[in-house]
Amino acid sequence: MFREMRRKAQQLNESECIEILENGSSGVLAVSGDDGYPYAVPLSYVFSDGKIYFHCAKNGHKLDGIRKDSKVSFCVIGRDNVIQSEFRTMYRSVIVFGRARILEDEREIFNSIMTLSKKYCFDIAEEKHLAEIERFKKALCMVEINIEHITGKKSKDD
Numbered sequence: 169m170f171r172e173m174r175r176k177a178q179q180l181n182e183s184e185c186i187e188i189l190e191n192g193s194s195g196v197l198a199v200s201g202d203d204g205y206p207y208a209v210p211l212s213y214v215f216s217d218g219k220i221y222f223h224c225a226k227n228g229h230k231l232d233g234i235r236k237d238s239k240v241s242f243c244v245i246g247r248d249n250v251i252q253s254e255f256r257t258m259y260r261s262v263i264v265f266g267r268a269r270i271l272e273d274e275r276e277i278f279n280s281i282m283t284l285s286k287k288y289c290f291d292i293a294e295e296k297h298l299a300e301i302e303r304f305k306k307a308l309c310m311v312e313i314n315i316e317h318i319t320g321k322k323s324k325d326d
Contacts, residue, residue, distance in 0.1 A: 170265060170317040180260065180320030188246035188262045188320060189215040193288075195244040197222070199233030199268070207233050213242075214284040220264065220313040221280040231270065231309065238267040242313060262320040264313065271310040280310045 173179045180188075194210055201207030207229055213222040220242055224230055234240065246260040271277045278301070285297045301308075 170319075173319055173321065175321070178321050178324060178326075180262070180322055182318065184260070184322075185262045185318050185320035186215070188244055188260060189220070189264070192244040192246060195220075195242050197230065198241045198243075199230055200237040200239070201229065201233050212284070212288065214280075214287045216280075216283045218315065220266075220315070221284055222311055222313075223281060223284060224309050224311065225307060226309045231311075234268045234270060234311065238269065239265070240268045240313060241265050256323070258323045258326060260320065260322045260326065262318065264315050265317040266313045266315040269312045269314065271312055276312075277305075277308070277310045280312065281305075281308065284310075 192215075193212065195213050196208050196210050198206050198208040209230055211222050211224070213220050215221075242264045244262050244264075246262065247258060249258040250256075251258060271280060281301055282297060285301065289297065
C-alpha cells in the first residue's frame with residue numbers, strides 16, 4: 169500500500185522516527201483541499217501514545233479537508249543544517265501517513281489539549297494550563313492522527 173523508500177541506506181529506523189516526532193516543535197499537515205489541490209499547513213503538535221494531536225479552530229480549510237477525506241500526511245523536520253562550503257544539507261525528517269479524527273469526547277479533548285499544552289509550556293503551573301483551556305475550550309477543536317505508516321530519511325553522511 170505504501171511505497172518503499174528508494175534510498176534505503178538513508179532510511180531512519182522506527183525509533184529514530186519516533187525521536188524526531190517526540191522532539192519536534194512543529195510539522196506540516198497535508199489534507200485533501202479544494203478542487204483536488206493538496207492543502208498543507210504548518211502547525212504545533214504533540215506526539216503521545218503513538219498518535220499525533222493538534223488543535224485548531226472548529227471551522228476552516230484543514231477541517232473541511234479532514235471531513236472530506238480522513239487520509240492525511242504529516243511531516244516533521246528534525247534537522248536542517250545547510251553546509252554552504254560543501255553545497256549540501258545535513259537533514260533528518262519524518263513523514264507520517266494516517267487518518268485524522270476530530271475528537272468529540274470531552275475527556276479525549278481535555279487529555280489531548282492538556283498534553284499539548286504541557287509540551288510547549290512545561291514550566292507553567294497546572295492551574296494556569298487549566299485556566300487557559302477553560303478560556304478557549306468553546307472555540308477549540310482537537311484532532312488526532314492515527315498513524316498507519318511512518319518513514320524517515322537522513323542525509324547520506326549522517
